Amino acid sequence: MARLIYQLRIALDGVEPPVWRRVLVPGGFTLDRVHRVVQFAMGWSDRHLHVFDISGVQFGVPDPDGLLEVRDELDARLDAVAQKGARLRYTYDFGDWWEHEIAVEDVVPADLDTRYPMCVGGERACPPDDIGGPDGYHDFLTAYGDPAHPDHASMREWLGRDFDATRFDASRATALLRRMT
Incomplete structure (x- = not known):
């Protein structure tokens, strides 16, 4: 029997414009590996607890x-x-409460010449960890993007790096995913 590949669309709830990823994952992956795929593809730091809810059944550590x-x-x-x-x-992160919908868009036979998992699409940068969930992220984007905002300097200092909310690189996400195999 051929190995099956799941095409998953991972979408972050509660943020506009949408933050999402499309990944190809072997169907034989256990959910702990799918968790790592979500972390690497989205850009999270895997510093918090997580749980899957599948038809009312919860899976996690x-x-x-x-x-x-x-x-x-x-x-x-x-x-x-x-x-x-x-x-x-x-x-992900029971304090900030980042909810994701993972849709199984397709299930196809594996291409024997392709290495999985891989990220084949997506849009926008992942919010920084510990930003305060969707509401905190909105506030962060407002302050970070406006040099005249009273919290602009403190947000830049808190983050400690440049941040471009519009940027996403599927090839970089795939490179990170390859580290997990």
Whole structure:
């Protein structure tokens, strides 16, 4: 049987203009690997907790204290929990509460000459971690983009690097994804 590749569209909820990625992922990836794909493709730093919600069932890293009831993402393969047309939810950072919709756009046989996973499209930069969720990101963009804004200098200093919200490079995302394999 041919190895199947899932074409996923990962869209960040609550931000305008939209921030999204399109990735090609082996169906045999467990959800912990899909988590890493989301992190690398979107541009997150993987410093916070996360959870998948698939048809009302939550998957993630088991909580040793039992405060968060989730099924172990290491035990769930993408091809066992989703098929073409499925929509999964992925939440990253329970403080900022970044919600993503992951749509399974297609499932196709793997090209034997192609290395997976890979990012084949997307738009806009990922918000910085710890910015305060969608509302904080909106406030950040307003202040960061206006040198006359009273919080402009403090936002630039806090971030400590240049930020272009319009920029996204699928080839760079693919290079990062290749590091995980």
